[in-house]
Amino acid sequence: MIDPGYLLATVLVAGGITFALRAVPLLAVAPLRRSAAVRYLAEELPAGIMIVLVLYCLRDLDVTTLSPALPTLIALNVTIALQLWKHNALLSIFAGTAVNVVLLSTALPA
Amino acid sequence: MTTEPAPTPRRGARPRPDGRRARLGQLRLAFFDTAGAGGALFPLGLAFGLLVSQAGLDWWWATIFTAVVYAGSLEFILVGLVLVAAPLSTIALTSLVVNVRHVFYALSFPIQRVRPGLGKLYSAYAMTDEAYAITTGRPRENWTGTRIIGVQVLCQLYWVLGATVGALAGNRLDLHLPGLEFTLTALFVVLAIEAFRARRDMPTAIIALLAGLIGIALSPEHMLPIAMSLLTAGLLVRFWMRTRRAQPTPHADHLQEER
Structure with a gap:
């Protein structure tokens, strides 16, 4: 069980920093x-940050040994292909996730 | 909607633009504004709630996380961080680098339409990717303060409700879906593709890719701050090179004057 105090501190720190990042620049819009x-x-x-965040999510993916990485790589391709083809964010996200969950819980358990 | 008669205005008195009727109209517009990007927040919230319940947290933590932090992608990351009991300094640094993009939203988010006060404070607090995309995506719309705040409240409502329902369902049904955290990866993949499509700027994409790979190679644990610093530095170098190329040197200026 995770300590509730730690969780509360996490929420407050993350929330406080997020609010500051959004509110403080509004006070200095003109010079900015x-x-x-x-x-x-x-x-x-923005585009650069999103690419970095994709890599952040994949940071523990071990591509030197293919089989544990396979479900993620397949799901990644599903999401990318669907987004390029259909332009429907929700469809791409959930189809990719569904493929990953199904592969991990049936054919290719990690 | 009820059809209660509007308070009879005095003869000749014009309905004030910020009257109750007008405000309801603005909220109705806000409802349709959030149908697309905002509507996606409910199922995403469901996935987030499920993830919270899988992490072994009580369902109401999903409500607290989504209500207090209100930055979807960061919340997904936070669940991963609290699971490994990451120190608060890591949580602070991660929040900073993941959400630093919001600094730049201030340049174009139409918050000046919101009257100063509590509403404006909320509007700044709730300036999410979705609220930014909805309002700046259609700059010619008439964005009144009420409509902007309406969009933000509705988006947060979908998100908090989705997360709460997802966590409750996860707790009740004792669902365990391995690989569910891929939702976050997929979310960033989609956002990256859309952001790239908007500008089709290959050098930035390559700089970001290199920054990320170098970050992982140096330290998977501290990948995020390393990669973000490299990305920002790389872009600033590129900006500096471009302005140097665009501006004629003082010497060339001088030559031109002589001609």
């Missing part, structure tokens, strides 16, 4: 808008 470097980062960072 004037900076060309900030405008550039605002355009380029």
